[in-house]
Each structure stands twice: as structure tokens, then as C-alpha cells.
Amino acid sequence: MDNRDYSAGDMSPVSPFSKFCLTSLPSIGDFSIRAIEAMDIENDEEIKPEQQETPPIPCGCQRTHCLKLYCECFANNRYCIGCNCHNCHNLPGFEVHREEAIKQIIERNPGAFREDFSTIQKSCHCKRSNCAKKYCECYEAGKPCSALCKCEGCKNIGNQ
DNA sequence: GAGTTTGAAACT
DNA sequence: CAGTTTCAAACTC
Numbered sequence: 428m429d430n431r432d433y434s435a436g437d438m439s440p441v442s443p444f445s446k447f448c449l450t451s452l453p454s455i456g457d458f459s460i461r462a463i464e465a466m467d468i469e470n471d472e473e474i475k476p477e478q479q480e481t482p483p484i485p486c487g488c489q490r491t492h493c494l495k496l497y498c499e500c501f502a503n504n505r506y507c508i509g510c511n512c513h514n515c516h517n518l519p520g521f522e523v524h525r526e527e528a529i530k531q532i533i534e535r536n537p538g539a540f541r542e543d544f545s546t547i548q549k550s551c552h553c554k555r556s557n558c559a560k561k562y563c564e565c566y567e568a569g570k571p572c573s574a575l576c577k578c579e580g581c582k583n584i585g586n587q
Numbered sequence: 588g589a590g591t592t593t594g595a596a597a598c599t
Numbered sequence: 600c601a602g603t604t605t606c607a608a609a610c611t612c
Contacts, residue, residue: 535596562594562609567609
């Protein structure tokens with residue numbers, strides 16, 4: 428008996444890293460199906476945004492193949508669906524590339540893809556926006572800046 | 588729509 | 600760890 432994990436459903440063993448992704452990043456599974464469906468209709472202009480559960484936030488990445496955290500889709504554990512990106516590798520057909528990229532990012536920052544990402548207190552380093560524009564991640568998240576932030580001239584201090 | 592500004596992410 | 604560069608989005612015109 429080999430003790431490799433074949434739970435992915437095909438004949439390929441599941442690496443520890445893949446297993447991590449499958450178990451810790453459940454949204455990938457959901458979106459892989461949607462992404463494949465979306466690929467079939469990518470030229471169909473009749474897509475109705477209001478029918479989609481999660482409003483798409485299309486990226487426009489040009490240089491990163493959507494495999495770095497600069498890409499909003501990739502950073503949120505989503506495949507690129509209906510995006511305006513170029514040479515996108517954040518798609519079901521590039522799993523090897525994706526896994527390698529995710530692995531690198533997790534090595535650098537183990538919390539980068541945490542499932543409860545949205546609940547983590549963000550911290551910013553804004554200097555010029557006064558944390559009053561969406562350049563500021565705290566502001567964009569609708570949360571006041573905290574002691575974790577190192578911003579200057581912060582006006583995002585909640586309702587005071 | 589083109590160009591500028593911004594700050595996170597990535598890199599050194 | 601700090602400084603610098605790269606990047607894509609937010610913003611302005």
C-alpha cells in the first residue's frame with residue numbers, strides 16, 4: 428500500500444503543498460469550475476454581472492502573469508475570470524505555475540493566503556493619501572487605521 | 588483615454 | 600532589517 432493521497436480524484440498523488448491548497452483554500456475549487464465555465468463563454472457578451480454571486484473585480488495585470496500579489500484575483504485565491512490581464516497564468520491550465528508562485532509567496536509570508544484574510548487587521552504605510560483614499564488598504568477595507576499602521580497624516584481614525 | 592500618483596509587493 | 604524598484608490600481612485631467 429502506498430500512503431500517498433489520491434483524493435484529488437485522478438491518478439496523480441497530491442503533494443503536501445497541493446493538499447494545503449485544497450484544504451486551506453477552498454475557494455479555488457469553487458472557482459475552478461466557474462473559471463472553466465467562464466472560459467467556454469468568454470466571448471459571450473451576454474454575461475449578466477448581477478447573476479453572479481461574487482461581483483467580479485477584473486484585474487488588468489500586464490507583467491506578472493497574475494501570479495503575484497499585485498494581482499487582486501490571485502491575491503484573493505481566485506482564478507482570473509473576465510479580466511483584462513495579459514499573458515495570464517492564473518488559470519486552471521497553469522496549475523504548475525500557480526503552485527510554484529503560491530509556494531514562493533507562502534515561503535516569504537506564511538499568512539499571505541490565509542482564509543480569514545478579510546478579518547485580519549490590516550496595516551498601512553501611507554504617506555501622502557492621508558489614509559483617505561483607496562490607495563490606503565485600511566480605508567479601502569472600511570476599517571480605521573490602528574496602532575499597527577505606520578502612516579503619516581492619517582485621517583482614517585474612525586468616527587471621532 | 589492618457590498620464591500621474593500612490594503604496595503594497597517584490598527585490599536587493 | 601531598511602532602502603529601492605516594480606507593479607497595478609486609484610485617481611486626475
